[in-house]
Amino acid sequence: MTESRIAPDLVAAENDKRATALKADYEALGATLARRDVDIEAITRKVAEFTVAVPSWGVGTGGTRFARFPGTGEPRGIFDKLDDCAVINQLTQATPTVSLHIPWDKTDVKELKAKGDALGLGFDAMNSNTFSDAPGQKLTYKYGSLSHTDAATRQQAVEHNLECIEIGKALGSKALTVWIGDGSNFPGQSNFTKAFERYLASMADIYKALPDDWRLFSEHKMYEPAFYSTVVQDWGTNYLIAQTLGPKAYCLVDLGHHAPNTNIEMIVARLIQFGKLGGFHFNDSKYGDDDLDAGAIDPYRLFLVFNELVDAEARGVNDFHPAHMIDQSHNVTDPIESLINSANEIRRAYAQALIVDRKALEGYQQDNDALMATETLKRAYRADVEPILAEARRRAGGAIDPVATYRASGYRKKVAAERPASISGGGGII
Ligand SMILES: [Mn+2]
Numbered sequence: 001m002t003e004s005r006i007a008p009d010l011v012a013a014e015n016d017k018r019a020t021a022l023k024a025d026y027e028a029l030g031a032t033l034a035r036r037d038v039d040i041e042a043i044t045r046k047v048a049e050f051t052v053a054v055p056s057w058g059v060g061t062g063g064t065r066f067a068r069f070p071g072t073g074e075p076r077g078i079f080d081k082l083d084d085c086a087v088i089n090q091l092t093q094a095t096p097t098v099s100l101h102i103p104w105d106k107t108d109v110k111e112l113k114a115k116g117d118a119l120g121l122g123f124d125a126m127n128s129n130t131f132s133d134a135p136g137q138k139l140t141y142k143y144g145s146l147s148h149t150d151a152a153t154r155q156q157a158v159e160h161n162l163e164c165i166e167i168g169k170a171l172g173s174k175a176l177t178v179w180i181g182d183g184s185n186f187p188g189q190s191n192f193t194k195a196f197e198r199y200l201a202s203m204a205d206i207y208k209a210l211p212d213d214w215r216l217f218s219e220h221k222m223y224e225p226a227f228y229s230t231v232v233q234d235w236g237t238n239y240l241i242a243q244t245l246g247p248k249a250y251c252l253v254d255l256g257h258h259a260p261n262t263n264i265e266m267i268v269a270r271l272i273q274f275g276k277l278g279g280f281h282f283n284d285s286k287y288g289d290d291d292l293d294a295g296a297i298d299p300y301r302l303f304l305v306f307n308e309l310v311d312a313e314a315r316g317v318n319d320f321h322p323a324h325m326i327d328q329s330h331n332v333t334d335p336i337e338s339l340i341n342s343a344n345e346i347r348r349a350y351a352q353a354l355i356v357d358r359k360a361l362e363g364y365q366q367d368n369d370a371l372m373a374t375e376t377l378k379r380a381y382r383a384d385v386e387p388i389l390a391e392a393r394r395r396a397g398g399a400i401d402p403v404a405t406y407r408a409s410g411y412r413k414k415v416a417a418e419r420p421a422s423i424s425g426g427g428g429i430i
Contacts, residue, residue, distance in 0.1 A: 002120035005087045006409045008397075014405040015394060022400055025387040033383075038355050040388065047351050048392040052282065052324040052343055053097040053124035056105050059084040059336065062291065062329030071334060073416030078105040079115055080419060084336055086119035091405055093398035094343040097124040099325050100171070102164045103134045109170045116171070124175070125217060125279070125323055126168035130157040131181030131225065144182040146202035147195040147231045154202050161206045169211065175278075175323060176210065177252055178203070179219035183226025183233075190229060199231050200244055207245045217252035217278040217323070218242065222259055224289055234258075235267045242276045250278025254327055255294075255305070256285040265304040272312045272320070279323025280305075282346055291329035293338045295345030302345065303381050306353035314358055334412060340402045344389055351385040 030040035059081050061071040075081040082098060089095045098121055105112075116123060130145030138156060143149070145157035157180075165176055182199065184190035203218070210216050220238040223230055232238060238251040251271050258264055271277035282294040284302070295302050312320055324346065330338045357376055364373035390400045399405035 003086070003118050004090060005083055005119075006090055006406070006411060010409055011091070011397075011399050011405055014408055015400045018390075018400040019394075022387060022390050022394065026391050029384070029387045033355065036355070036357065043351055043354050043385075044388050044392050044395075046354055047347055047388055048093075048396055050324075050347055050350050051094055051096055052326055052346050053099045054085045054088055054095045054339055054343075055099045055101070055127075055325065055327055056081045056085070057101050058326060058328055058330065058339055059088075061335060062331050064331065069331070070421050072421065073412050073414075073419050074421065076419050078107055078112065080415070081105070082112075082115050082119055082121060083415075086121055087336055087406065087411055088339050088343065089119075089121065091393075091399040091402035092340055092343045093393050093396035094347055095339070096120065097122040099124040099127060099177075100167075100173075101127040101129060102160075102167060103129060106167075109167055113171055123168070123171040123173045124325060125177045126164045126171075126173050126175070127177045127179070128161045128164045130160055131179070141181070144180075144195070144231075146178075146180050147182040147199035149198075154198060158202050158205045162209050165206075165209055165211070165214070168214075174213060175215045175217055176206070177217040177219055177325075178206065179221065179252075179254075180232060181225045183223075183228070183230035185226055185228050187228060192229065195231050196237070200241065203241060203245055203249075207249060210248055212248075214248065215278060215323075216245065216249045218249065219252040219254055219257070219281065221254065221257040221289065235271065239271065239274070239276055242278075249276075251276050252278050252281065252323075254281035254283070254289075255302075256281075256283045256289040256291055256327075260285075260287060264301065265308050268305055268308045269311075272308065272317060275319070277320075277322050279325060281325050281327035282342065283326065283328045291327070293328055293330075293333075293345070294326060294342040295349065299345065299349065300381060302349040303352050304377075306349040307356060307377060310350070310353040310356065311358070336406060336412070337403050340406065344402070347389050347392075348385055351388050352380050352383060355383055355385070356380040 033040050056078060060074055075084055085098045100123060130141050133140050139153045146154060148154050207216055218232060218238055218241045220232045220234050221230060222233055235251060242249040242251050253268060255264060284292045284294055284297040286297050326342050361373060361376045364376060394400050
């Protein structure tokens with residue numbers, strides 16, 4: 001029996017208030033879609049099956065380089081974090097897994113597994129950290145980790161990743177995500193070629209230790225913390241890594257890790273075409289790696305990314321199962337509310353992409369009818385699919401309006417009484 005963090009009676013009472021309106025909206029949308037030969041039930045089923053992992057670090061309040069303003073009732077450690085993740089999943093029924101970060105979430109693995117089981121939560125990709133120094137760490141990562149000039153420092157970073165795999169094995173995880181902050185701040189500081197050779201050799205050591213049913217995700221990022229050059233800076237370098245390492249190595253696309261205006265959906269298409277799309281870190285950005293909520297700034301871009309994923313699904317691309325994870329930093333909102341909304345926005349983009357008339361689109365592309373081709377995408381994007389999302393949640397036992405239900409539950413106030421405010425939250429942005 002899964003432990004409920006919010007009383008099921010309260011969820012049911014909140015849903016009762018909204019059930020009649022939802023039924024009417026769902027039927028009306030169903031009739032509209034039927035005129036386009038789209039079966040609303042088929043879309044609702046697919047949406048219900050679509051899940052996204054919540055990052056353990058996302059439920060704490062984030063910050064910028066300048067300051068962090070703690071929220072109330074912030075999680076004190078990984079067990080509190082899992083409680084908060086369970087709230088998100090209870091209300092959205094879209095986030096049954098959590099992505100952990102080591103060493104931030106390091107604790108007794110058996111207790112961690114038991115806590116996840118009690119809350120009905122599984123564990124998605126493990127995330128290593130060699131971009132900051134852990135307390136008591138022997139060698140510093142100030143000048144890099146897996147690509148460091150010093151062999152002993154590289155070895156220490158490799159061993160940390162091996163430890164992440166071991167922890168993940170005990171938790172039922174099936175993937176390791178590696179993001180490094182290695183790079184340089186000044187022209188001439190680092191030899192690009194030698195640094196990348198050292199990185200590849202370190203990653204090959206990690207790859208060797210990867211269980212056969214695991215995947216290794218490398219995550220590229222254009223800049224920060226290094227501001228002149230970054231060792232794994234773009235999808236091209238990332239693709240070279242995955243190609244060099246072998247069939248268990250894939251590229252992870254964090255939407256925020258690109259220059260503004262980069263055509264990310266096209267990167268996604270390329271990686272799919274060559275069998276190296278491992279998964280996503282969803283978030284949104286306006287200027288740089290802002291880590292804003294998914295769909296907050298450019299929901300059309302999110303839709304276009306999903307359009308590529310659904311296109312691949314429709315074409316029956318072999319062995320296609322990208323990992324979906326959220327990676328955001330919540331500075332001014334209640335992180336639980338942001339993550340609830342983000343999970344919904346991601347499902348929304350998926351639902352909209354599912355209703356694209358692909359046959360018509362292909363015809364317009366073939367005829368070079370640019371206007372009607374783009375209009376075909378827009379037509380799907382303009383559809384208000386909220387009744388589909390709400391109905392999928394309701395049927396699975398979630399909330400028709402998850403944020404309103406969360407607020408009605410008084411959860412934050414309740415945990416604030418148990419959890420004293422902290423200045424440092426062990427949070428971070430990757
Ligand atoms: Mn990321």
